[in-house]
Amino acid sequence: MDSPLLQEIPILKLAEVHSKPDKQAMAYGTAGFRGKASKMDHIFFRMGMLAVLRSKMLKSAIGVMVTASHNPVLDNGVKLIDPCGEMLVESWEVIATGLANASNDDLVKELKKIVAKENIDLSQTATILLARDTRPSSLSLSNAVQDGISALGGTCRNYGLLTTPQLHYIVSCYNDGVKDADEDTYYKWFSSAFKTLVNEPPVNSNVTVDCANGVGAPKLNKLYEHIGANVIDIIIHNDGEGCGKLNEKCGADYVKIQQRAPIGLNMEPFHRYASFDGDADRIVYYSLDCDCNFVLLDGDKIASLITLYIKELLDESKVDVKLGMVQTAYANGNSTRYVTDTLNVMVACARTGVKHLHHKAVEFDIGVYFEANGHGTVTVKEECSNVIERAAKDDKLPAKQKDAAIKLKTFLDVINKTVGDAMSDMLAVEAILHAKGWSVREWAQLYTDLPNRQLKVTVADRTVIRTTDSERRTTSPEGLQEEIDKLVALFPNGRSFVRPSGTEDVVRVYAESDTQEHADSLAKKVSILIYEKAGGVGEKPKEESA
Template structure:
C-alpha cells in the first residue's frame, strides 16, 4: 500500500465526536438529497463534507455542497451534492451518501478507507486545492450551523473549501460548473453569474418591441417565498439597470420561509401568495425557497386565477427555440423531456401541434437533465416549475458558424445570434428560477405574446394530486417512467379498473423520494371526476400498499 494512502486513511477525524448519529435515525439520499427536521441533520452534514472530499478526489474536480430544503417548511433543512458541469451527485455514489450518513464512528472509518482505495490520485502528492469543495446555504436559521458541519467534514479529510454563504441552489450549480470547465461556462464567481445573465438578457431585449407601460405599476411582481431568491434578485436587478423592473414581495424581511407563499404553495392551492392582491392585466410569478422553481400566474376579468406552470413555460421555450432554428435554417431537433406529472394536454400539444419529440422520464431532475444532454436541444421542466434548456455542443458550434458567416442573409444571422444569447441566458447547469424568469420575459417580448395568450395555447385536463402515508414506501415499485406499478401485486390492475370508469382519464402512483408517502396523480375530463378518481386510487393504495392511519377522505 502506498504510504500516502495509508496516512490519509489514518487521518484523525478531529470533529467526528461532535457529530454522533442519533439513535433510531436512518436516512436515504434521494432525488433531493437528504431532507429532515434540521435538528436531525448535523451528523449528516458532517459526513457529506467527508463525502464531498472523496468525490472531489475521485472526479479530480470541484464539488458543491448546498445546504437547503427548497420548498419544505422553515423548520426542515437538507443537503445535496453537485459535481462536474453542475450535475447532481452521480447516482452510483448515492448509496455511499446513504451509508455514510448513518455510520457510527468505527464503521465510518472503515467505509472511508474503502472509498479512498477507489479514489484515483489518493496516492499522489497532488495539491490540495485540486480537491476543492464549494459550500452554499439558503436563508433558514439552521443553515449556518449545518454549513459549519459540512466544512468540519471537509477539513477533517484534508480537503479545502470556500463557503459562499447565502446563494441560490442554481448559483452554486453555476459556480461548480464554471470552476470545472475552467471558465468556459462563465467566470467562476457570483459577479460572473450576474454579468452573464444580464448581458444575454439585454442583448435579446434589444431586438424586442417596446412593451406598453402600466402607469404607476411594475410590469412584473415576484413572490420571493421569503427565501434566498429575493435578495439575489435584487442583486441581479442592479446589473440589469433599467432593462427590467420587478416588484418583489415576500422578500424575507418578515414572514416565514415558504409559509403561505412560494411556488409550491401557489401551485397546490391555485391561489395568490400571502400579501398579494391580484389585479386583472398584471403579471405575477413565484419562486421557491432556494430559487430553482418558477411559476407564473394572472387573473382574468372575472377574477379567476390562472396558473402558467412548468408545462407551459416549457412550451414557450420550445416554441421560441423552434422558431429561431427555422429562421437560422439550422436542421436541429428540439426535444421536450417530461415526467408522468406533465398534463396530458401539454404532451398532445407538443407532439401534435408543434410536431416535437417528447420523452417521458422518471420523476427527478437528474433523469431529465441526463436525457437532455443527449439531445440536440433538450427542453425540460417539471410541472412544479423546475427546468431549463440544454444546448448541445454541435448546435452551438453551428450557431457560431452562421453568426460569423457574412454571406448569410441578415435575418438568418440575427436568428443564430438570438439562439446564442438564449444559450447564455438559460442556466446550462440546472433549473434556475432567476435565469428562467429572464428567459420567459425575453421570449414573450420577442414573440409578441402575452402571458394569457401563452396560457390559452391549450387547456389543461383537470387533475388532482394526493398523498397517502404508508408503512414503507420501498414496498411500492414502478416501471414505464413510474406510470405503472409492479408491486404490490394487483394494485396496477385495480387502478386501471377504476380509470375505465372515467372519461379521458389516467392515473398513476409512485413512492416519495424523501418520506414514507405514496403520491397519487389523476386526470379526467372534469375536476369532479379527477377528484373522484384520485380518491379512489388513494383508497386502493391505502388498502393494498400498507396505508397508515385512517383511510383517505374524499376531496371537498
C-alpha cells in the same frame, strides 16, 4: 491508505464535535439530505469529507450547497455538486448514505472503504466550493461542512449566501478554467445575454416576483441592478426583510399546490406574477383572468412556451438539430398533446426527479425539461451549440435566417444549462413574451389544462407498489394496473397513475379527466383500489356522496 491525509486522530477529534446520534438513519436523494436542522450536524460534517474524496478522485472542484429549498425554515439540507455543475451521480448517492449512517466508531473505517473501492489517490489536492441559503441554521451547518473539509486536508472556497443554481453555475465555470468565477460572474453573463436579446424597446409592463422570503430576494435584486430598470421593471415581494418566514404561505410550492396568491400579495387581472422557492431553483408564473379567476402557469406551461420559441427560431434559421421535451407522468395531458400535435416536437417521459429528466434531456441536441412544480432548464449539446454559432456568423445566409440563428444563440445563453434556475428561467420567459408581444393572456391560451387531482394513500409497506414505463404503469401488486385501466376507461380523457413515495409509506395517486368532478371521482376510486390491493392502513378513502 496510511497517508497523513487520512490519519485517524484529527478526523476523530472533529467527529467528536459532530457526533452522530444513535440509531439515526438518513438517505441521500435527488435533493441530497434533508431533515430537521437540529439533528443534522454530523451529516454536514461527513458530507464535507465526502466532497474532498470526490474532488480528489475526479481531480476537479466539487460544490457543496447548504439548503432545504422549499422545506420549512427549521429544516435544512446538504447536497454535493459534480464538476460540470450537475447533480451528484447516483452511484455516489449510495456512498453518501453509507457514510452518513456509519456509526461514530466505524467512521474512519467507512472512509477507508470508500478510498479503496473508488481507488482514490489521497495525495491529490481537493477544492470545495461552498455556499448556503438564508436559514438561521445554515451558517453553523456550513461550519460543520468546513470542519469535514479540513479533516481531510481539502481547500474550501466559501461563497457565503448564494442561490443553489448560482453555485451550480460557479462550479461549472471554475472547472471550465474560470478560477476566479464568483457571484458577479453569474450576474454579468445572464444580464448581458438578456439585455442583448430584448434590446429595444424595454420589456413591456412590470413583473412581480415572490421570493419566498429566501435567498432569491437579495440575489434577484443584484441581478436587477446589472440589467437595469430601463430594460425591465421587477417588483420583489416577500423579500425576507419583514416578519414573513421562509416558504410560509409563499413560494413556488405553495402557489402551485394551493393555486392561490402568496401571503400579502393583492393581485390584479392579467398582471404577471412569479414565485421562486426558498433557494430559487423553481419558478411558477400566475395571474388573474378578467373574472378574477386564478390562472396558474406552471412548469408545463413554461416548458411549452420555451419549446415553442426554440422551435420557431430553429424553423426560421433552418438549423437542423433534434429538439425534444422531457416531462414526468405528472405533466398535464394537454401540455403533452400541445407539444406533440401542435408543435410537432417529440416528448419523452422520465421518472419523477430532475436528475432523471436531465439525463433524458441530454439525449436530444436541445432538450427542454421541466417538472410541473417549475423546476427545469434547457440542455444543449456542444456540437449543437457550434452549429448554431456557425449559422449566427454566416454572412452568406439570408438576413432573416441569420438573425434567427443569432437570437437562438443569445436565447440559449440566457438559460442556466447546469440546473433549473428560477432567475434565468424568469429571464427566458420574459424575453419570449417580449419577443412575441404577448401578455400572460396569450401564453395561458396555448392550451387548457385538463382538470386533475393528486391524493395519497397510507400503506403498511410502499415497496409493494412497483412501477415501469417512467412510473406510469404498475407491475406489482399483480392485477392492479388492469383494475386502474378499467377505472380510467369510465372517464372522458381519463388518465391515472400511482407511484410509491420515496420517503414515507404512502402511495401517491394522480388522476385527470375532462371536468374537475370527474378527475376528483377518478382519483378517489383509484385511491380506494390502492387501499384494498396494496395494504392500506388507517381510514379507508371514501367516495363523495352524490
